[in-house]
Amino acid sequence: MYYIYVLYSVKFDRIYIGQTDNIISRLDRHNQGKVRSTKSNIPWKMIYYKPFQGRSDVMKREKKLK
Structure with a gap:
């Protein structure tokens, strides 16, 4: 199972x-600073996620959201 997710940084008002x-x-990993693109905006709170059966489906959804 694959997931699309949205994180929110309350401290920095970032998505x-x-x-x-x-x-x-x-x-x-995001909250431990192990992800380069998000480590400067710690802490992160998950505000949304949705499961998908396949990786190609989740990648299509991610592209639409971005």
Whole structure:
């Protein structure tokens, strides 16, 4: 299963859209500063996620949201 997700940084009023196959681990990585594109806006709160059956479906949805 793959997921599209939206993160929100309350401290910096920023939104980040991404996709993953392990949603809990990915949020942890964002908040531990292990993702280069989001480490300067920690902490992140997940405000939306949606599961998809295949990676191609989640990638299409991510492209539409961005």
